[in-house]
Structures are given as structure tokens and as C-alpha cells.
Amino acid sequence: MSKRISFFNLSIKNILSEDDSILDQARIRLIYYGLLLSFLGVFAIIPNVYSLQQTMQTDFSLVLLVTLVGVFKYFTYKPDFKLVSHILLIVGSFLVLSVVYVVFQDVNIIVIQLVILIILFGYYMLGVKWGTIYSLINVAPLLIYLLWVDSAHMMSHLRPEKLDGYTVTVSVFFNFILIMFIQGHFYGAFLKNIKQLKEFADSEKQLNEQLGLAIERSEKSSKAQSEFLSTMSHEIRTPLNAVIGMSNLLMMESPRPDQKENLEILRFSAGNLLTLVNDVLDFNKIESGKITFENIKFNLHELMQHICGGQIMKAEEKGLNFHLSVDTFLKTHYLIGDPTRLSQIIFNLISNAIKFTNRGAVTVDISCIEDRHNEATIKFSIRDTGIGIAEEKMADIFDPFTQESVTTTRQFGGTGLGLAIVKRLLDLQGGRIGVSSEIGMGSEFEVVMEFTVSTDVMIPDVTVKKTPVISDSNFQLNKLQILVAEDNAVNVMLMKKLFSKWDITPVVAENGERAIELLQYGNFDLILMDLQMPVMDGIEATKIIRRMTDPQKANIPIIALTASALFDVRERVYSSGMNDYVAKPFKPNELLDKIMGQVRPVNQ
Structure with a gap:
């Protein structure tokens, strides 16, 4: 029992618990009321056997009475029905053997009733295994006794006592009452348990139907959400296409310096809006579990040159120094993975570093920290000298729609999805990310990922080639x-x-x-x-x-x-x-x- 029970407790209400099953509650009631009935039966016999000077019956009755009182008190304080059941069955088995071999030296109706009680009690209280054991413990000695008496006619040198009519009547009456109580009590409990199981099955069926409807609604909601985002994306991207396209066209017409500045602002704002739309869509794709990863060969050094190409210009526009360092090993080896998603991860981190840094530098360091021939562990370190992150906010920065503070959001903008996307992409690929930061001093993000190393070895190219728009002079x-x-x-x-x-x-x-x-x-x-x-x-x-x-x-x-x-x-x-x-x-x-x-x- 989970609840605390007083040592002086005698009430069954304090023993029963709603957490117990119907069968366990029936077992507890059986022990409680069965002990009371047994106590009354033995108490009714003692005066009669004492007056008839039946010494052994009197002694056995007194010992049994004291045992029943002790077990009853223990059970009302520590209601462990299994332990108490074992105690009662052992006492009952000892009583049967004593009555047959010592007191009466006979198998009479009282003995038969006691054995039936033990069999029923053993099976109902402790199950098939212990019920069978206690049944054999009581039935086998009876069969042995009957065979022995049939051949020897006398079981011991002690003079057996005789049963008087009153003792037989009282014993048989209370034994029948106990047998009827056990059978009726458990029959009712089993019926109630079956009814409860049926109600539970019906309830479970209803829950399954409700769950099915909920899943169907969830799928419809998810589909509607995806379609809504797709529609909104289409509706937003279509005018954005015109805004950005027209901005690019005007930039191609050699505008005046003042016009060029206005066009840059226009194109920058449209680009920011496009980034916000892309962040929301990417996050939704990741959360819906519909994102897939490629496994293709790429050179990390070349990839980093492409990623950092545009970022260097952004850093220089803010007056920041930008440093990129790539391990020599990575310049001469191909890796196998998803360069698109890797670019998205590193691009987000570098963009954040530049966005939240007003003076100083942004440093990107890529190194191979473990080379296992066909596999390599790569560490990407992105450091900045920006505003930093408060220690109490460290645990929240990877949550969606979260930034360091409301002031940060207003000052620097953004959806707060960048780091959430980075974290989820890394989790899906088995990578990890760590951050260290100090307010006013800057932050450092470290990404560690595992890549398969291709057997192809490349020769590093010291120059970064840019693909011309039109390289074929014969092509018109x-x-x-x-x-x-x-x-x-x-x-x-x-x-x-x-x-x-x-x-x-x-x-x-x-x-x-x-x-x-x-x-x-x-x-x-x-x-x-x-x-x-x-x-x-x-x-x-x-x-x-x-x-x-x-x-x-x-x-x-x-x-x-x-x-x-x-x-x-x-x-x-x-x-x-x-x-x-x-x-x-x-x-x-x-x-x-x-x-x-x-x-x-x-x-x-």
C-alpha cells in the first residue's frame, strides 16, 4: 500500500485503495472478513471443549485463536495479502495435519472442509502455482493416513479425542460459511472484473476511434498548413520576383550613385523578406519530417569559398575584418555528404556573426580534428566580436522564434529561426553544436560533424575560378x-x-x-x-x-x-x-x- 496506515488501525476502509485492482480488493476483503469469521467460530468452540475436558482441542483452539488475532492485527497495519495468505495457509495445513494425526486421528467432515477451504483459498489468493503446492501439502498426507490406517488401524500411541455434536455442528457451520463466502465473494469479484474489462475494452475502442479521428484531423491540418504555406509562399514570392527582378534590371542600366544607393536598399530589403519566407518554409519542412539529405562528393574548401564569397562583402560593408582558415587536409580531399544543407548551416552561423557584430572581426576556422582514413571529424568554428549572449539565455537560443531579447529582435530583425534550423539540421545528421559567449566581447559557435572521406584525391587550386556568364564567343x-x-x-x-x-x-x-x-x-x-x-x-x-x-x-x-x-x-x-x-x-x-x-x- 502506498498510503501510511496507523498501527492502531482496525478498519478495512484504511486498507483498501482505489489503485488496487478489483481482484486485489476482493482478496483484501476476504482476508479481513474471513479472519473475523474464523475468530468467531474458534471463540464459540473453546468454552464447549474446555467444559468437556478435551485438553488437546482446548489447547489447539487457544493457540489458533491467538494466532488469528495476531495475524488480523498485522494485516490491519501492514496489509500485504500475499504474505498473510502464506501465513494462514501454513497455519491451516499445520492444523489439518495435527487434527488428522494427533487430535482426532481420523478424516472427518471437519478435516474435509478444512482441506477444501485451503484449496479454494490457495488458488484464489496466490494463483495456480501456490494453490497447487498447498493443495498437495494437504491432500497427500490425508491419502497416506487413509492407507496407513487401513493396514495398521492405529496412527499413534496417543489416545485420540472424540468429537461431540456441538463442536461438529459449530465447526461445520462456520466452515460452510467460509466456503460459501470465498466462492460467492470471488465469483462476484470475477463478474465485476469481467464487466470492468468489457467497459475498458469499450472505452479503449472509443479512444481508438477518437485517436483515429484526431490523427486524421492532424494529417488534414498538417496538409492544410503545408498547402497554406505553399500558397502564401507563392503569393509572396511572385511580387518579390518582380521587385528583385526589376531591381536587378535597373542595376544593370548603370544608375546614378544616388539611384544605385536607393536600388541597393530596395534589393536588400527584398532579400531580407525572402530570407524570412525561406526560414519559415525550411523550419516547417524540417518539423514535418519531409526533409531529405543527399550523399554526394564535394570539396569543403571550395564550398567554403562559395559560402564566404558574399559574406565577405557584407562584412566589409560594415567595416569588419573577415578571416577564413581551412585545414590543408580539406583542400586535397573530397568529402561525401549534403553540401546544400551544410551550406545552410554555416551560412546561417556566419550571417548571424556578421549581423550581431558592429566592430571588430568575424573568423571562420575549419579543421579536421580526427582522420580515420575513410571517415573524418570536422570542426567548424565561427567567432565574432559582437554583442554576445547572456549566460541565462544560452539554453534558449536554439528554440524556434527565439532571440536573445526583444531589444535584439527590434534592433537586428529576423525571425529567430536561424539557429533553430541549424540545430535541427545537425540533429538529423548526427552533428552537434556548442556555443560560448560573453556579453560585449563576442560569441563562438562550434559545429562538429562526421563525414565520409572519398578515395579520390584532388590537387588544391590556389585560385578561385568564377564561372563567366557567357564563355563561348560563338554562342549567340x-x-x-x-x-x-x-x-x-x-x-x-x-x-x-x-x-x-x-x-x-x-x-x-x-x-x-x-x-x-x-x-x-x-x-x-x-x-x-x-x-x-x-x-x-x-x-x-x-x-x-x-x-x-x-x-x-x-x-x-x-x-x-x-x-x-x-x-x-x-x-x-x-x-x-x-x-x-x-x-x-x-x-x-x-x-x-x-x-x-x-x-x-x-x-x-
């Missing part, structure tokens, strides 16, 4: 015939202005159905296909194009243009037969590189 852009399937008027205007910079005149289709018609009656080198359009979307249009009978038209390069944020957009694009895709808003050079990558082999 103005000869390209490009079909643009786009329903948004602003984006159409942006594409026309952008293509005019490359001396390309595109043909525009307002939906997928119109794009198919124009392709059937015209010749094009490439199609830029928006995914979400009225009448017919880009996915369906692409599938129809791929089934055309003309091989040249059926195999035309198709690049998807999408502002969608659905998790499976990449798979949908490629499974429909498209060759590549560009996410809106895009950079002009990025789009041009994609176009040239698809049409150059055909036109060379």
Missing part, C-alpha cells in the same frame, strides 16, 4: 527561340525586359494549354514553364508535350519557373519530364546559366 543568344508560359502580367513584363538585355525576344503563353498550341505550330529552343497557371498548369502541360509524336518537340528542354514551396516540388518537376527548375525570385545570371546549360549543346 539572340538566335534563341524561347517560349515563356507565364500567367502573371508583372512577371511577363519582367521576363521581356530581362530578355531584351540578352537580345532575346520571347513568345509568351498565358497558360499551359496555350503553350502546347504555340509549340505545335512553332519551333522553339527552350520553354520556361510556370507551374501554377489557370486552365492547365505547367506539370500537366509538360506531360502532354513529352507525349508529342514529333521527337524534336517532345524532347524540347523545359525549365520550370516556380514560386511554390511544396516539399515535393523538385520531385514533381523531374517526374513530369522537365529538365531543370528555377525558384522565384531568381537572379538573372542564375536563369541565364540554366538556359545555356540546356541549349548550348544543341546550338554549338
Whole structure:
């Protein structure tokens, strides 16, 4: 029992507990009331056997009476029904053996009743194992006695005592009462237990049905959330595409210094808004468990050069020194992993370091701390001399939508999702991150990750090559015939202005159905296909194009243009037969590189 019971307790209410099962409660009641009945039965016999000068019966009755009182008192203080059951069964077995072999030297009705009581009590209180043991302990001696008496006619040299009618009547009466009580009590308990099990089963069935409905609602809610985020992303990215695209176009027209400054502010603000949208979408993708990781070969030194290229410019704009150090081992070896997700992790940490540092320096140190030939442990250290993080806030900075303080959020902006995304990406890849910081002195983030080392060995290149936009002088852009399937008027205007910079005149289709018609009656080198359009979307249009009978038209390069944020957009694009895709808003050079990558082999 979990509750504390007083030594002077005599009430069964203090013994029973709601935590006990129905059967255990029945066992406790059986011992409690069974001891009281046994006490009354023995107490009623003692005066009679004493008056008849039945010495052994009197002595045994007195000892049994004292034993019952002691066990009853112990049980009301320490209600361990298993221990008490063993004590009572041992006492009962001793009583049966004494009565048969010493007191009466006979197997009479009282002995038979006592054995039946022991059998019932043993099975109901202690189960099959102990019930069988105590049954054999009592039945076997009776059989041995009967066989012995049948051959020897006398069991011991002690003169047996005779049973008088009163003692027989009282003993039989109380024994029958106990047998009826045990059987009736447990029969009721079993029925109640069966009823409770049925109610529990019915309740569990209802809970399962409710759980099923809850899971279904949760899945619908998750799907609705994903669709909502995708829709909102599309609706936000579409005008952002125009804002960033027009900013890029104006920057390409050699604006005056004052105009250039305004355009930089415009492009910077639009870029910040795009970053916020991307953070929310990335976090939602991670939380929904729909993120996947690549395992491809890459060189970490080259990857870090690309990651830090734009970050160095941001640092210099703030007057910060930027230092990048990469271990020599990493310059001459390829690693196998997901460079895209690694870039996202390191980019977030470096961006934070620059954002929260107003003076001083940002240092990025990449080192191989353990080389096991085919595996390597890499440590990424990003240090800054920024505002620092308070010690009491250290444990919370990796929580979503959390920043060091409200003042920090207002001063530096951001969603507070950057570090949460970093932490979750690392957890999913088996990496770890640590942070040390001091207010006003700066912070240091350390990321440790395991990578497989490729058997290919590379020779480090001391120069970082930049891929030119157009490296083939024989390739003429103005000869390209490009079909643009786009329903948004602003984006159409942006594409026309952008293509005019490359001396390309595109043909525009307002939906997928119109794009198919124009392709059937015209010749094009490439199609830029928006995914979400009225009448017919880009996915369906692409599938129809791929089934055309003309091989040249059926195999035309198709690049998807999408502002969608659905998790499976990449798979949908490629499974429909498209060759590549560009996410809106895009950079002009990025789009041009994609176009040239698809049409150059055909036109060379």
C-alpha cells in the first residue's frame, strides 16, 4: 500500500485503495472478513471443549485463536495479502495435519472442509502455482493416513479425542460459511472484473476511434498548413520576383550613385523578406519530417569559398575584418555528404556573426580534428566580436522564434529561426553544436560533424575560378527561340525586359494549354514553364508535350519557373519530364546559366 496506515488501525476502509485492482480488493476483503469469521467460530468452540475436558482441542483452539488475532492485527497495519495468505495457509495445513494425526486421528467432515477451504483459498489468493503446492501439502498426507490406517488401524500411541455434536455442528457451520463466502465473494469479484474489462475494452475502442479521428484531423491540418504555406509562399514570392527582378534590371542600366544607393536598399530589403519566407518554409519542412539529405562528393574548401564569397562583402560593408582558415587536409580531399544543407548551416552561423557584430572581426576556422582514413571529424568554428549572449539565455537560443531579447529582435530583425534550423539540421545528421559567449566581447559557435572521406584525391587550386556568364564567343543568344508560359502580367513584363538585355525576344503563353498550341505550330529552343497557371498548369502541360509524336518537340528542354514551396516540388518537376527548375525570385545570371546549360549543346 502506498498510503501510511496507523498501527492502531482496525478498519478495512484504511486498507483498501482505489489503485488496487478489483481482484486485489476482493482478496483484501476476504482476508479481513474471513479472519473475523474464523475468530468467531474458534471463540464459540473453546468454552464447549474446555467444559468437556478435551485438553488437546482446548489447547489447539487457544493457540489458533491467538494466532488469528495476531495475524488480523498485522494485516490491519501492514496489509500485504500475499504474505498473510502464506501465513494462514501454513497455519491451516499445520492444523489439518495435527487434527488428522494427533487430535482426532481420523478424516472427518471437519478435516474435509478444512482441506477444501485451503484449496479454494490457495488458488484464489496466490494463483495456480501456490494453490497447487498447498493443495498437495494437504491432500497427500490425508491419502497416506487413509492407507496407513487401513493396514495398521492405529496412527499413534496417543489416545485420540472424540468429537461431540456441538463442536461438529459449530465447526461445520462456520466452515460452510467460509466456503460459501470465498466462492460467492470471488465469483462476484470475477463478474465485476469481467464487466470492468468489457467497459475498458469499450472505452479503449472509443479512444481508438477518437485517436483515429484526431490523427486524421492532424494529417488534414498538417496538409492544410503545408498547402497554406505553399500558397502564401507563392503569393509572396511572385511580387518579390518582380521587385528583385526589376531591381536587378535597373542595376544593370548603370544608375546614378544616388539611384544605385536607393536600388541597393530596395534589393536588400527584398532579400531580407525572402530570407524570412525561406526560414519559415525550411523550419516547417524540417518539423514535418519531409526533409531529405543527399550523399554526394564535394570539396569543403571550395564550398567554403562559395559560402564566404558574399559574406565577405557584407562584412566589409560594415567595416569588419573577415578571416577564413581551412585545414590543408580539406583542400586535397573530397568529402561525401549534403553540401546544400551544410551550406545552410554555416551560412546561417556566419550571417548571424556578421549581423550581431558592429566592430571588430568575424573568423571562420575549419579543421579536421580526427582522420580515420575513410571517415573524418570536422570542426567548424565561427567567432565574432559582437554583442554576445547572456549566460541565462544560452539554453534558449536554439528554440524556434527565439532571440536573445526583444531589444535584439527590434534592433537586428529576423525571425529567430536561424539557429533553430541549424540545430535541427545537425540533429538529423548526427552533428552537434556548442556555443560560448560573453556579453560585449563576442560569441563562438562550434559545429562538429562526421563525414565520409572519398578515395579520390584532388590537387588544391590556389585560385578561385568564377564561372563567366557567357564563355563561348560563338554562342549567340539572340538566335534563341524561347517560349515563356507565364500567367502573371508583372512577371511577363519582367521576363521581356530581362530578355531584351540578352537580345532575346520571347513568345509568351498565358497558360499551359496555350503553350502546347504555340509549340505545335512553332519551333522553339527552350520553354520556361510556370507551374501554377489557370486552365492547365505547367506539370500537366509538360506531360502532354513529352507525349508529342514529333521527337524534336517532345524532347524540347523545359525549365520550370516556380514560386511554390511544396516539399515535393523538385520531385514533381523531374517526374513530369522537365529538365531543370528555377525558384522565384531568381537572379538573372542564375536563369541565364540554366538556359545555356540546356541549349548550348544543341546550338554549338
